[in-house]
Amino acid sequence: MTNGDSGDSTALDDPVGESLRGRHAELGRRVGRAATYLPGIATFSAVPAEANAADWADLARLLGRDAFADMFSCPATPPPDWEPVFVLEGRQMIWPADSRPAQAHPATGGTDVVELGRADVPEMLDLAARTKPGPFWPRTRDLGTYLGVRDDGRLVAMAGERLRPPGWTEISAVCTDPEARGRGHAFRLVSALVTRILAQGQRPFLHVADTNAEAIALYERLGFTSRKHVTFRGFRTP
Template sequence: MNPFLDNIAWHTLVGPHAGFAIGTNEARRYAPGFPSFIAFPDFDKPNFDALLPYTEPGELLYCAGWAGVAPAGWRVEAESILLRMAWNGPMPAVDEAPEAVLLGVRHAAAAHELAMLTRPGPFSPRTIELGDYFGVFDGPRLMAMAGARVCAGGISEISGVCTHPDFQGRGWASRLIAKLLRREMQRGVTPFLRVMRDGVAAQGLYRRMGFRDDGEAVARMISRD
C-alpha cells in the first residue's frame, strides 16, 4: 500500500497543492473558494488550535481520517464511512470519451451547478482548478463530469464523478473514469477513488471496472463554535 494513501489530504496540501492551501505545519486547509478540507500531519494528535486563525465560527469543514473526540469549542456535525478503492487493472487501451472537454474557468459555474444538483461530494466554485476535470456537453448543458483532485506520492484521486439526471444511463460516468485512468496512468500515476460505504450501486460499477477495496476511513463534517 502506498504510504501516502492514509493521509492523502495532508500530503497534497503540503505538496502539489501547497499553493492552494493556508495554515501551518500542524494543520492546513484549502483556501476560501476551494472545498473546505482540513488535514493534520498526525490524526492521532490533531492540533485544532492551529486552525483557529484560518476558520470562521460555524463554517462547515470536512475531514477524512480523524476519528477522535472533538476538542472543546468544536463539534462533529455529521459522520459517515468512506470506502477507498484503488485501481487494480491495466491501462484502458483507448480514450473512451474523446468528446469530453477539459474544464476551465469558463466552465466553473456549470460544473458547480451540476455538483450542487447531484452531490458527488464536497465541491466548490474553484474545485476544477485543483486538477484535470473533464465534462461532456449537450449544447450548453453539462451532462456529466469527472476529475482528478488530491494527488501526492504517485497517486491521485478521481472525484466529482456525476451525471445530470436527464442524461443518466448512457455510461458517461464509466467512460469519463476510463478517460482519467488512461490519462493518469500515462503519467505514471496510480488512480484511486472514494465512495460512501452505503453506496452499493457505485461500488458495483467501480468493481466491475477494475477497482478493488483498499480500506475504510471516517469522514466528518465539523465546525467550531
C-alpha cells in the same frame, strides 16, 4: 477492508495532509501542523493522526470562529467544544498496480469527452448542485483536470482530479444528470481519467460512500479495488 495491494499506499492514510504538504501546497494555508485549503477551493482540513491540543488550536485559528472543518478521513478526535456536523461511512478504492484501464464504449450522438475550463465553472457548479457528488466549490477545478460530456451543448456529466498525495491522484466529482444516466458517461469519464493519470506516472484512487452501491459496482467494473474502510467527519469550530 483491504485488497492486499503491494504498492506503497501509505500516503493514502492522510490524503488531505499529504496533498497540502506536497502538490497542493500553493492552494492551501498552514499554521504549525494544521493545514486547510484556500476558501473556494475545498473545505478539507488536516491535522496529524496523533493531533494534540495545540494542533486543534492552530486549525481553529486558521478557520476562524464557528467555521466548518471538513476533516475528511482524519482519525484524530477534536476537543469536546468542536461541534459534530456530520459522519459518513465510506471506502477508499485504489487502482491496482500494473493494471490497464477498461475499454470504454465509443461515444454516440456527438457526446465526446471534453476537457472543462474556467469558462465551464458555472455549468459545473450547477451540475454538482443538482447531482450532489460531494463538495464542489467555485475553485475546485483548480485542484486538477476535469473532463465532461456535453449533449447538444449542455453539460450532462463530469469527473475530475482532486486530492494528490505523493504518487497518487484522486478521481472525484463523478456525476451525471439524471436525464442522461444509463448511457455510459461515468464509465467513459473515469476511464479517460485513469488513462491520463497513469500516463503521468501516478496511480488513481477514489472515495465513495458505503451506501452508494451503484457507484461501487461501477468502479469495480472499471478495475478499482477496495483498500480500506474510512469514516468522513465534519465539525464546527468553537
